[in-house]
Amino acid sequence: MLVIGIAGGTGSGKTTVVEKIVQQLDLKGLNIISQDNYYHDNSQLTLIEREALNYDHPKSIDFELLIEHVRDLKAKKAVSQPIYSFVTHSRTGDYNHIEPKDVLIVEGILVLTHKELLKEFNLKVFVHADSDERLIRRIRRDTQERGRDLNEVLHRYQTTLKPMHQEFIEPSKNEADLIVPNMKQNNVAIDFLTTVINNSLKSH
Numbered sequence: 001m002l003v004i005g006i007a008g009g010t011g012s013g014k015t016t017v018v019e020k021i022v023q024q025l026d027l028k029g030l031n032i033i034s035q036d037n038y039y040h041d042n043s044q045l046t047l048i049e050r051e052a053l054n055y056d057h058p059k060s061i062d063f064e065l066l067i068e069h070v071r072d073l074k075a076k077k078a079v080s081q082p083i084y085s086f087v088t089h090s091r092t093g094d095y096n097h098i099e100p101k102d103v104l105i106v107e108g109i110l111v112l113t114h115k116e117l118l119k120e121f122n123l124k125v126f127v128h129a130d131s132d133e134r135l136i137r138r139i140r141r142d143t144q145e146r147g148r149d150l151n152e153v154l155h156r157y158q159t160t161l162k163p164m165h166q167e168f169i170e171p172s173k174n175e176a177d178l179i180v181p182n183m184k185q186n187n188v189a190i191d192f193l194t195t196v197i198n199n200s201l202k203s204h
């Protein structure tokens, strides 16, 4: 199985890049795992307490479970992935059943920060967009899709998002084999990445 890690700051365009690659790959068997489903379950806390948590620090992710699932899929075992809600900041109690396939993409802001997880990847990609562009995209998305207001997004950006990006996410760019500039539509980079994945598939 070919395992690809795709990281990048919030709003850099990881999900968009993954969708474009998937459209172009000539493949039936592909799984996409988002780090977002592996936030620790904090349902024992109140909503107000959960809203105050830092979701951009590596400790907010259940990497143990994420790595277990990657290894299980590589060993051709199906996994039950918890489903996470960004609106309630907690697991929903439901699960996705995932069967192993030929290619696995693992995407998320922190997937290139964890030493053990890095060992599981055959290809590591970092999607880059400048911080002002990412903040604009984040405001749009969180207000339209994640039930947040402007003040909350800006407060989170200043208190956790920006410092965590500088401390953990930006340095993880050094782990990448490929950096995809995603300030504007970048079909060349998508074509290139698709070619690299197709070539890697031939040698697996």
Ligand SMILES: Nc1ncnc2c1ncn2[C@@H]1O[C@H](COP(=O)(O)OP(=O)(O)O)[C@@H](O)[C@H]1O
Residues within 6 Å of the ligand: 008, 009, 010, 011, 012, 013, 014, 015, 016, 017, 137, 138, 141, 182, 183, 184, 185, 186
């Ligand atoms: N190259 C781009 N140009 C303009 N907008 C983009 C581009 N890539 C992504 N976006 C938009 O930015 C927002 C965040 O993109 P998304 O792929 O969800 O980022 P991430 O998964 O890294 O948080 C989405 O609304 C998406 O449509």
Ligand SMILES: O=c1ccn([C@@H]2O[C@H](COP(=O)(O)O)[C@@H](O)[C@H]2O)c(=O)[nH]1
Residues within 6 Å of the ligand: 009, 010, 011, 036, 039, 055, 056, 085, 086, 088, 089, 090, 108, 109, 161
């Ligand atoms: O309960 C939560 C968990 C995470 N977040 C924020 O989500 C982003 C990561 O998602 P992307 O799709 O890569 O943007 C992260 O920056 C967290 O701050 C949240 O708001 N609530």
